[in-house]
Amino acid sequence: MKIKLLSITLILAIFICALLPSCSEAPKDSAPAITTHKESSYDVIIRELEEKILELQQNQYISEAESEKKIKELQDKIDALRAQYTTAPSSSSATLPDSVFTYTVSNGKAIISGFTGKDTHLVIPSQIDGFDVIGIAENAFEGYSLKSVIISNGVQFIDWFAFYNCTALSSITIPSSVTRIGHSAFDGASQSFTIYCGNDSFAHKYAQSYGIAYTVI
Numbered sequence: 001m002k003i004k005l006l007s008i009t010l011i012l013a014i015f016i017c018a019l020l021p022s023c024s025e026a027p028k029d030s031a032p033a034i035t036t037h038k039e040s041s042y043d044v045i046i047r048e049l050e051e052k053i054l055e056l057q058q059n060q061y062i063s064e065a066e067s068e069k070k071i072k073e074l075q076d077k078i079d080a081l082r083a084q085y086t087t088a089p090s091s092s093s094a095t096l097p098d099s100v101f102t103y104t105v106s107n108g109k110a111i112i113s114g115f116t117g118k119d120t121h122l123v124i125p126s127q128i129d130g131f132d133v134i135g136i137a138e139n140a141f142e143g144y145s146l147k148s149v150i151i152s153n154g155v156q157f158i159d160w161f162a163f164y165n166c167t168a169l170s171s172i173t174i175p176s177s178v179t180r181i182g183h184s185a186f187d188g189a190s191q192s193f194t195i196y197c198g199n200d201s202f203a204h205k206y207a208q209s210y211g212i213a214y215t216v217i
Contacts, residue, residue, distance in 0.1 A: 045123060045150060049078050052217050073196075074217065077150065077173070101128055104137070113137040120145055120168070126152035136162045138182065153177050158185050169193060173217070174203035181206050 053074050100117035103110045110131035112124060126133055133152070138159040141149075146169050151158075153175040160182035163169060169189040173196040174181075181203065186193060195214040197203035207214035 045152060048153075049074050070215065070217065073215065077148070101125070103128055103131075103133070105131060108132075109134040111135045111137050113140050115141060115144065120147040122146055122149045124149065124151045124155060126154040135159060138162065139164065141166060147171075149173070151175055151178065156180070158182060161185065161187075164188055171196060173197070174201070176201040176203075178202055186212065 053071050100115055100119075101112055102114040102116065103112050105111075108131065110128050110133045112128075112133060112135070114137075115122065124133065124136065133155055135155060135157040136151075136159060139161045140159070140163075142161055142164045144163075144166050146163070146166050148171045149163070149169065150173040154177050155175065156177055157180040158174070158178060162182065162185045163172070164184055164186075165188035166186075167188060167190060169186070170192045171194045172186070176198040179202045186195075193213065195203055195207045195212055196217050197207065197214060199216045204214060204216060206212070
């Protein structure tokens, strides 16, 4: 009887030992890592403008004339961006010329301090050289011959005199992420200067407070 029990115990032990390696062994065919492509600031801005155009086309609560006017303004911005940054008519991989911006880094975030290029239609990127852009520094573009500026979503502030005395500046698009605009940031801009902004955003209230022309987009 003891021999029989010993035999059964031995068989069970061998069976359990045989199972253990297969239980602890990692699967041979593990799922491959998924990588995602991060869109450039250019791609994101173009898509956002196109989405705004689509929303206007579907909006039944504004007049046709007003809708057409806003759509044309947005389309003009898209055309200006493509003319500046598209390397070829069929290209879909255009990127912003990050190297032309000067910037400082604070707590791992970039603050744009200037521009060394000659473009008059400028896009402030949301990232530069791997750093998230959080602001535009004091006097960053003072006196520059800019005609239009689009600030990418993610930028949080525009400091004092950032665009002071930009006499040709006729429009700037400010995202809802901007929650601070410094004193005299746009003083000296052209007479037709207009702020394009989201409804009830900080930029919207700023424009109303200072009597600056604005268009809600």
